Amino acid sequence: MGGFGFDVAHMLAGLLVLASLTMLYQDRLVTLINVLALHALILSASVAWQAHLQHAPDLFITAAIALGFKAAFIPWALRRIVVRLGLHREIETSAGIGPTMLAGMGLVALSLEVMLPVTAAADPVARQDIALALSVVLIGLLIMVTRRNAVSQVVGFLSIDDGISLAATGARGMPLVVEISVAFSVLVAFIVIGIFLFRIRERFDTVDLGVLDEFRGERR
Amino acid sequence: MIGLLGTLVVPLLAAAFLATQSDYVLSARVNATASGLAFLSALSLFFVRPAPGTFLLVDDLNVVFIVLNTFVGTTASLFSASYIGHEIETGRLTRGYVRFYHAMFQVMMFGMNLALVANDIGVMWVAVELATLSTVMMVGIYRTRAALEAAWKYFILGSVGIALALFGTILVYLAARPEVGEGLRAMEWTVLVAHARGFDPALLNVAFVFLLLGYGTKVGLAPMHAWLPDAHAEGPTPISAVLSGLLLNVALYALLRFKMLMAACPGAIAPGPLMVGLGLLSLIFAAFMLYRRRDIKRLFAYSSIEHMGIIVFSFGMAGPLGNFAGLLQMTMHSLTKSAIFFTVGHVAQVKGTQRMSEIGGLTESHPLLGWGLVAGVAAIAGLPPFGVFTSEFLIVSSTFARDPLLALALVFGLLLAFGALLLRVTQVAFGSPRGPVGPVGASYVPIVAHLSLVLIAGIWLPGPLVAWFQHVAKLLG
Numbered sequence: 093m094g095g096f097g098f099d100v101a102h103m104l105a106g107l108l109v110l111a112s113l114t115m116l117y118q119d120r121l122v123t124l125i126n127v128l129a130l131h132a133l134i135l136s137a138s139v140a141w142q143a144h145l146q147h148a149p150d151l152f153i154t155a156a157i158a159l160g161f162k163a164a165f166i167p168w169a170l171r172r173i174v175v176r177l178g179l180h181r182e183i184e185t186s187a188g189i190g191p192t193m194l195a196g197m198g199l200v201a202l203s204l205e206v207m208l209p210v211t212a213a214a215d216p217v218a219r220q221d222i223a224l225a226l227s228v229v230l231i232g233l234l235i236m237v238t239r240r241n242a243v244s245q246v247v248g249f250l251s252i253d254d255g256i257s258l259a260a261t262g263a264r265g266m267p268l269v270v271e272i273s274v275a276f277s278v279l280v281a282f283i284v285i286g287i288f289l290f291r292i293r294e295r296f297d298t299v300d301l302g303v304l305d306e307f308r309g310e311r312r
Numbered sequence: 313m314i315g316l317l318g319t320l321v322v323p324l325l326a327a328a329f330l331a332t333q334s335d336y337v338l339s340a341r342v343n344a345t346a347s348g349l350a351f352l353s354a355l356s357l358f359f360v361r362p363a364p365g366t367f368l369l370v371d372d373l374n375v376v377f378i379v380l381n382t383f384v385g386t387t388a389s390l391f392s393a394s395y396i397g398h399e400i401e402t403g404r405l406t407r408g409y410v411r412f413y414h415a416m417f418q419v420m421m422f423g424m425n426l427a428l429v430a431n432d433i434g435v436m437w438v439a440v441e442l443a444t445l446s447t448v449m450m451v452g453i454y455r456t457r458a459a460l461e462a463a464w465k466y467f468i469l470g471s472v473g474i475a476l477a478l479f480g481t482i483l484v485y486l487a488a489r490p491e492v493g494e495g496l497r498a499m500e501w502t503v504l505v506a507h508a509r510g511f512d513p514a515l516l517n518v519a520f521v522f523l524l525l526g527y528g529t530k531v532g533l534a535p536m537h538a539w540l541p542d543a544h545a546e547g548p549t550p551i552s553a554v555l556s557g558l559l560l561n562v563a564l565y566a567l568l569r570f571k572m573l574m575a576a577c578p579g580a581i582a583p584g585p586l587m588v589g590l591g592l593l594s595l596i597f598a599a600f601m602l603y604r605r606r607d608i609k610r611l612f613a614y615s616s617i618e619h620m621g622i623i624v625f626s627f628g629m630a631g632p633l634g635n636f637a638g639l640l641q642m643t644m645h646s647l648t649k650s651a652i653f654f655t656v657g658h659v660a661q662v663k664g665t666q667r668m669s670e671i672g673g674l675t676e677s678h679p680l681l682g683w684g685l686v687a688g689v690a691a692i693a694g695l696p697p698f699g700v701f702t703s704e705f706l707i708v709s710s711t712f713a714r715d716p717l718l719a720l721a722l723v724f725g726l727l728l729a730f731g732a733l734l735l736r737v738t739q740v741a742f743g744s745p746r747g748p749v750g751p752v753g754a755s756y757v758p759i760v761a762h763l764s765l766v767l768i769a770g771i772w773l774p775g776p777l778v779a780w781f782q783h784v785a786k787l788l789g
Contacts, residue, residue, distance in 0.1 A: 207518070209514070210512070210514040210515045210517070210518050211486070211515060213490060213515075214486055214490075214515075218486065222483070222486065225479075226479070229475065229476075229479060233472065236468070236472070242464070245468060249468065249471055249472070249475075252472070252475050253475065256475055256479055256482070259479060259482045260478075260482050263482050263485055263486050263489070264489070264494060265489065265494025265495055265498075266485055266499075267495060267496045
């Protein structure tokens with residue numbers, strides 16, 4: 093694997109982790125969605141670079157899906173929802189920026205520590221991609237745990253999805269099945285999410301899950 | 313080939329047809345007929361079996377799952393017909409929603425069948441995702457606050473679980489690539505198992521942890537079980553029956569496949585202790601939680617967590633006896649739990665509530681339903697002469713022979729759960745009737761069919777079935 097090709101792939105994967113960390117400290121929904129768009133843009137560039145490196149033209153399709161769907165359409169639709177529901181001025185209180193960032197960095201260290209030793213036999217690009225993809229997945233989980241708003245949980249879920257796409261494309265020659273399935277899952281997820289957000293809105297006039305949480309089924 | 317395609321094409325065609333059909337009586341019939349046809353196709357797989365292809369595979373292991381899956385699917389669709397009729401009459405569901413419900417039911421059956429016959433780990437993952445998303449839609453169908461929260465929770469936890477499983481799948485591919493080569497072949501079950509000897513054990517270990525967490529979420533193992541009680545309690549009851557009886561099994565099947573892969577790779581960690589630990593945790597946790605339930609569907613949802621714990625424990629103990637008992641326990645649990653949910657569905661409809669404090673004296677007001685429930689609970693609690701007793705006895709006795717301390721913990725959990733279930737069923741089934749005592753348009757056939765199968769299995773297991781299960785148990789290692 094040539095030095096330059098590897099460096100670029102490594103940089104793009106690193107940028108994706110950086111974008112994930114950036115998400116952690118966004119307290120406004122609109123900027124959070126903007127960072128999600130950036131996240132998907134980096135993913136798309138990374139997938140395209142992999143397609144070039146691996147001489148796998150089918151990966152360009154995955155890159156195009158990431159660009160058109162994840163970087164453009166979903167952020168646009170989420171922004172519409174946020175504006176429609178009048179959430180764009182709201183400030184979301186999460187668990188405190190300092191501790192969350194520290195936890196995020198801890199997760200990056202953890203995933204490097206776990207993945208690098210076990211992938212020693214794999215080629216260097218796949219190795220870096222898998223390790224960094226795991227940190228993106230874990231940070232995505234952290235976002236979902238620390239946020240209480242339905243929209244930002246969706247954003248966290250989509251960033252997990254980006255991380256998995258990164259891992260799938262880094263694994264050289266992985267059949268297109270998985271790429272299609274990832275795109276498909278995002279599509280269906282989005283439909284479901286859309287329906288839910290509007291239903292939640294229609295019922296309760298809010299998407300704050302804290303309001304939903306007061307119901308616990310047992311004390312009706 | 314026809315039998316295999318029948319289990320996949322029939323649900324797909326039925327889903328397409330049902331999506332356009334607004335007459336609910338007709339669509340309920342079509343739903344049941346399609347499920348029945350899929351069951352017949354699955355049965356034919358016992359006799360004629362196509363050779364494994366790139367994407368589809370039928371072997372001795374999954375044929376058990378697919379026959380069970382389509383059978384319970386058929387009885388659930390029969391139950392669903394009478395259930396939905398009542399929901400339309402009381403106006404809880406509109407015709408539009410019922411049309412959607414029927415189409416989704418078949419999409420879910422397609423997803424589960426595909427997951428069971430997939431020979432490609434990627435296709436299997438897609439199929440499990442499809443089955444999950446279709447059930448998410450159905451759990452939220454009542455659009456009440458509770459149903460929405462349940463569906464949201466299920467969706468978020470299910471998606472995270474499934475995402476972790478995909479990550480694990482990618483790692484398995486990475487482990488297989490140096491040995492098998494690039495492309496589709498490195499995701500084929502048959503190829504993977506044949507070449508597993510040369511895989512990188514360290515990578516496979518990490519992959520299995522992700523797969524266990526991911527598919528384990530869908531199995532409902534503690535501590536990833538949080539979606540399960542809500543989804544069971546708030547969705548339509550036929551879906552609760554199918555979730556407990558089938559979808560949990562499908563996820564378990566995926567886990568078992570990966571466990572076989574781990575067993576074929578000499579350097580990899582033994583997955584047994586991990587599964588034993590998670591299984592025991594789920595069993596004991598759920599047994600304690602059973603005492604605090606006030607909602608009848610939630611009660612049985614926790615009982616499902618408990619039983620999945622026992623089953624995973626048993627497969628984790630492995631060996632011919634452990635696997636045999638696990639298979640038997642899984643079959644018995646599917647049949648019994650879905651029968652219980654059929655009964656509970658009718659009870660909740662006639663009483664207009666799921667709160668156990670508002671339900672009472674069922675054996676007096678509705679003898680058939682009441683005694684059906686009592687029989688079902690006796691079976692699920694592991695009382696003889698029902699089949700669950702046989703399998704639980706096998707699990708406990710084989711564990712005692714190998715590790716008495718583990719067996720003590722297991723028996724502790726079983727007794728705890730037994731006490732809780734007994735306590736609740738006496739409250740609901742005996743005493744003076746509470747709540748409305750109106751007539752009920754129940755369909756008893758599915759309930760009686762399931763419970764008598766469980767009873768027969770408890771008294772006498774047919775020789776060929778035992779031989780088959782023993783053979784499969786050996787395959788599982």
